[in-house]
Amino acid sequence: MDADAIIIGAGACGLMCAVQAGYLGKRVIVLEKNDKPGAKILISGGGRCNYTNQFASAEQFISANPHFVKSAFTQWTVDDTVSFFETYGITGKEKTLGQLFPDEKNARDVVQVFTSICEDFGQEIRCNAEVKDIVILPDGFEVSYEKNGKLVTINTEKLVVAAGGLPIPKMGATDFALRFARKQGLNIIETAPALVxxxxxxxxxxxxxxxxxxxxxxxxxxxxxxxxxxxxxxxxxxxxxxxxxxxxxxxxxxxxxxxxxxxxxxxxxxxxxxxxxxxxxxxxxxxxxxxxxxxxxxxxxxxxxxxxxxxxxxxxxxxxxxxxxxxxxxxxxxGYDKAEVMRGGIDTNELSSKTLECKKIPNLFFGGECVDVTGWLGGYNFQWAWASGFVIAQQL
The missing domain is CATH 2.40.30.10 (Translation factors)
Incomplete structure (x- = not known):
């Protein structure tokens, strides 16, 4: 195996998952289609990054199963998010309605926190790496991706799909996670632009x-x-x-x-x-x-x-x-060009609420925006991304 886990997507969920896996001594490879990690983090809040909300709870999320997020939010709370960023020099300042922004810092600093920790732990973030195929093996997964015109194949026992949703195609957003889930026979809740x-x-x-x-x-x-x-x-x-x-x-x-x-x-x-x-x-x-x-x-x-x-x-x-x-x-x-997030996604009934592991395919995990969990405006979607990244990391 090339790593303990492969994470597809270096967005908020994927980066948090890589960092938390590092704390647990696990080595991961993160595959990112864009030329740099955290593309949507960088543009969030006009570049200021509203990274959580003090009032975040299951009440502010839309899902076919509104109770699904409760387990993740018990495992990783708003206080955990605040403490995590404070540890790395980012203190929160409330703008309005519980929205927390970095005080005297910005979205670049938020991404820098994750890339620095990944570097410290030896977690690899491979950019310009577009996943082309995933083969499910008896003992794990074979992931093929294209980089610099060449096809590279790596193997892992555990796979995390945190490839985001459909909003802002010009930022590299695709339906990769949904296509892969459908191919495995997983149910998809109808998707639509949200916060649009x-x-x-x-x-x-x-x-x-x-x-x-x-x-x-x-x-x-x-x-x-x-x-x-x-x-x-x-x-x-x-x-x-x-x-x-x-x-x-x-x-x-x-x-x-x-x-x-x-x-x-x-x-x-x-x-x-x-x-x-x-x-x-x-x-x-x-x-x-x-x-x-x-x-x-x-x-x-x-x-x-x-x-x-x-x-x-x-x-x-x-x-x-x-x-x-x-x-x-x-x-x-x-439409998705102007939407901040996607409504709908991979049916939460296909996943364990405690681990975010796919019920039908062991050692396969889905987190972040590709799952049918959509938060209100104001830092809620980031809280879900951090929480789902943390929860998955505990299983790697």
């Missing part, structure tokens, strides 16, 4: 496009869930944290509701204004909460130049509907 901007077409397209660049703090909801963060208008539709969050729960053809003033009651504000100064124009009142450009755009729906005192009951009902129940029916999403 939504597109608006048709008669409303121009209205959204004219607001491109405007952000509004909102509550975005559907029948399942609600998120309260900024939405961002774009020339193709909607983006921003709240939209990315709801996108993971959205299906084509479904509407979403946007409360454009979630911490106020517009009817109460109108009533108070009527009592204090009924001559105030509706536009003046709305300008206290929105940019002038956004208020002006609401003029398509609302009587902006009416004094508050002159508003009829029908006007007030219309204002309430528009501000608190703004209905949007997205045409679609921006």
């Amino acid at each position: 901007p939504l597109t608006i077409t048709g008669k409303d397209e121009e209205w959204f496009a004219q607001l491109s660049g405007n952000a509004v703090f909102s509550e975005v909801s559907n029948d399942e869930i609600a998120f309260e963060e900024n939405i961002l208008f774009t020339h193709w539709g909607l983006s921003g944290p709240a939209i990315l969050q709801i996108s993971s729960f959205w299906r084509r053809g479904q509407p979403i509701n946007i409360n454009l003033l979630p911490n106020e009651n517009i009817q109460v504000l109108l009533d108070e204004e009527r009592k204090s100064n009924g001559k105030t124009m509706l536009s003046t009142l709305l300008n206290r909460y929105y940019t002038k450009k956004f208020t002006d755009a609401l003029g398509k729906f609302l009587p902006l130049e009416k004094p508050v005192a002159s508003l009829t009951k029908a006007d007030i009902d219309l204002i309430d509907q528009t501000i608190h129940h703004f209905k949007v029916k997205p045409a679609g999403d921006k």
Whole structure:
């Protein structure tokens, strides 16, 4: 055998797995298709890397089996992630809603932690190594990969597939893990882009496009869930944290509701204004909460130049509907090019929740994004990657 284990993919899961295996005295070879490890780590959070979330639990993950992540999160906690990075000089700074970013460090430093430890342990990270074939042998696995135009074959007793999902093909993302799993007869939960901007077409397209660049703090909801963060208008539709969050729960053809003033009651504000100064124009009142450009755009729906005192009951009902129940029916999403993660993946029923070993094929493990575990925006997906990498390493 060339190593105790071969890990396919030098992303967050694969790198953590290699490091943790090193702590246990195991030698691994990591095969990475790209020319450097941690490609998606490097671009995460605009290069700052939101590496975990203080509130991470099973509640913030989407899966056909929502309980699946509990075992991994018991074995490797948020505190473990924080301690691990602190040991190597990266302390966390909370930005918002529990999101931890490196304080005075960035994504490059996060990747450097893993590559340095791998070097110390003699773990090999072979870049520009694209896996072409995997043969399952009676006593292990034969992995063939292409490097510099040559086909190289290596053998191992244990194999870890941490090859990621479909988002951001230009970063080297492929469906390798899914294709390999299907070839072995494993079930795949239908995949789709997640944490992705939504597109608006048709008669409303121009209205959204004219607001491109405007952000509004909102509550975005559907029948399942609600998120309260900024939405961002774009020339193709909607983006921003709240939209990315709801996108993971959205299906084509479904509407979403946007409360454009979630911490106020517009009817109460109108009533108070009527009592204090009924001559105030509706536009003046709305300008206290929105940019002038956004208020002006609401003029398509609302009587902006009416004094508050002159508003009829029908006007007030219309204002309430528009501000608190703004209905949007997205045409679609921006696809894997713009998605942060993939929804769906290898069915968790095919894996042991305690070890992430494939139930049908001994000594084969799947971790990270290729598994049907999708976190919310805000460091949750990294926590799953670190935890799944750790769990697998204990079995190598």
